[in-house]
Amino acid sequence: MSIETAIPTGTDLVDEINRLRKERKAVILAHYYQKPELQDIADFVGDSLELSKKAADTDAEVIAFCGVKFMADTAKILSPEKIVVLPDMEAGCSLEDSCPPDKFRAFREAHPDHIALTYINCSTEVKALSDVIVTSSSAETILQQIPRDQKIIFGPDRHLGGYLNRKFDRDMLLWPGICIVHEAFSESELLKLKAQNPDAPIAAHPECPPHILDHADHVGSTSSILQFAKTFPGDTLIVATEPHIIHQMEKAIPEKTFIGAPGADGNCNCNICPYMALNTMEKLYLALRDLEPRIEIEESLRLAAKSSLDRMLEMASGTIGKGDLGRV
Ligand code: 13P
Ligand code: SF4
Numbered sequence: 001m002s003i004e005t006a007i008p009t010g011t012d013l014v015d016e017i018n019r020l021r022k023e024r025k026a027v028i029l030a031h032y033y034q035k036p037e038l039q040d041i042a043d044f045v046g047d048s049l050e051l052s053k054k055a056a057d058t059d060a061e062v063i064a065f066c067g068v069k070f071m072a073d074t075a076k077i078l079s080p081e082k083i084v085v086l087p088d089m090e091a092g093c094s095l096e097d098s099c100p101p102d103k104f105r106a107f108r109e110a111h112p113d114h115i116a117l118t119y120i121n122c123s124t125e126v127k128a129l130s131d132v133i134v135t136s137s138s139a140e141t142i143l144q145q146i147p148r149d150q151k152i153i154f155g156p157d158r159h160l161g162g163y164l165n166r167k168f169d170r171d172m173l174l175w176p177g178i179c180i181v182h183e184a185f186s187e188s189e190l191l192k193l194k195a196q197n198p199d200a201p202i203a204a205h206p207e208c209p210p211h212i213l214d215h216a217d218h219v220g221s222t223s224s225i226l227q228f229a230k231t232f233p234g235d236t237l238i239v240a241t242e243p244h245i246i247h248q249m250e251k252a253i254p255e256k257t258f259i260g261a262p263g264a265d266g267n268c269n270c271n272i273c274p275y276m277a278l279n280t281m282e283k284l285y286l287a288l289r290d291l292e293p294r295i296e297i298e299e300s301l302r303l304a305a306k307s308s309l310d311r312m313l314e315m316a317s318g319t320i321g322k323g324d325l326g327r328v
Contacts, residue, residue, distance in 0.1 A: 003280075003283065007286070013282065013285050016285050016289075017288060020285070020288035021064075021288065024062045024288055026062035026288060027043045027044070027058050027060035027062070027063055028041060028042045028044075028064045028066065029042060029045075029055065029075070031045070031046070031048070031051060031066065031068075031071060032046070032245040033067075033244045033245065033276040034066045034244060034276055035244065035279070038279060038280075038284065039244070039247055041281070041284070042066060046223060047136070047223040048071060048074075048136070048221075049120075049135040049316060051071060052074050052120070053313070055074065055078050056079060058079070060082065061083065062082060062084075062291065063084045064287055064288055065085065065295075066279050066284060067279075068273075068276060069089065069295075070096050070122060071120075072086040072295050073123075073295055073297065076296075077302050077305050080297075083294060084294065085292065085293060086279075087279040088280075088283050089293040094177075094179055094180040094181075095122065095156045095177045095179055096123050096126075096156070098176070098178065099156035101126050104126050104155065104156075105129055107153065108129060111151070113151050114152055114173060115131040115150060115152055115153070116130040116153045116155070117132050117143065117152050117172065118131075118134070118154070118155055119134060119135070119136075119139075119154075119156060120133050122155070122156055124302070124305045126156070128301055128304035128308070130308040131308055132308055132312055133308045133309050134312060136206055136207070136220070136222075137220070137221035138312060138316035139206075142316060143164055152172040152173065153172065153173045153175070154173065154174055157178065157179060158176050159178060159183075159210070159213075160206045163206040163210070163213060178209075181242055181271050181273045182205055182208045182212075183209060185209075185240055185271065187211045187212060189261075189262035189263070189266050190202070190212065190240070194215065194238065197236055199234055199236065200237055202215050203217065203218040203219075203228050203229065203232075203239055203240065204225075204241065204261070205221070205240065208240055208241075216240065225241055225245065226248055229253060230249075235256050236256065237257070238260075239259065241271075242276065243272060246258045
């Protein structure tokens with residue numbers, strides 16, 4: 001049945017989602033890259049780390065995850081007793097796709113003296129093959145707790161890994177994955193935009209390639225870019241990440257101007273994440289009504305993936321000893 005025919009004509013989606021949220025004892029979590037109406041109806045909007053923590057801590061019975069599949073998988077890994085629904089099960093991630101578990105396993109086996117520090121944008125199977133997971137907001141804190149002489153594989157995002165290598169003078173071995181969204185920013189168009197707005201700083205996500213990061217005044221996760229937007233002294237900011245985050249900036253600081261960094265065609269529409277964009281209010285309503293599509297993870301796989309995620313949560317808050325990396 002199509003979405004249109006599944007929803008009775010005249011349904012007020014906001015009213016229905018609010019009714020179902022109470023009836024199901026559900027919490028709605030949304031990433032900053034979701035459509036504004038999904039951000040606005042969510043109980044909590046955040047970056048990957050914040051959403052993982054919310055999923056681990058919530059006492060709701062249902063988590064409706066407005067984000068992509070690896071994020072909803074993470075919620076289920078951390079909260080297995082809860083029903084986790086993802087409005088559109090096709091909401092994947094190019095980084096996850098770039099790192100098939102069998103190839104990642106072979107890569108690990110080829111480098112037995114390396115630990116695997118792995119970006120959360122990967123499958124549950126790859127998490128299970130990893131030692132520590134990081135998000136873009138926890139990666140720097142976690143990397144600094146790993147002894148400098150420890151050899152490290154970093155995957156799947158080679159741009160985030162390369163940024164960390166340069167910033168901390170490390171030589172982590174990089175898996176060759178990229179985010180198609182951050183890869184699409186154009187340096188020449190960015191420089192044209194900067195020439196038109198010479199006083200506007202540039203804030204960029206570390207998934208951007210180095211030729212974009214080289215021009216950035218601030219590099220950080222979505223939540224750190226949002227924080228920079230709230231605190232930088234000027235009135236205009238160029239934002240080199242998925243443009244839906246600008247919704248939160250405009251809500252928080254309506255007097256400032258936020259310009260999405262352009263792609264090769266000179267506008268920022270090519271930087272909308274096509275996976276995040278699959279979630280809609282209609283699909284969220286159906287997910288809460290039907291409690292489908294539901295995330296299910298086989299228990300031994302879940303436990304294996306949970307150990308690298310737990311390590312992230314401990315190391316991100318500094319509660320694990322230096323070098324205490326168990327499975328190395
Ligand atoms: P954050 O952890 O910064 O929210 O990033 C998630 C993501 O998918 C960026 O593309
Ligand atoms: Fe994946 Fe990039 Fe979309 Fe983030 S923006 S979910 S890394 S494809």
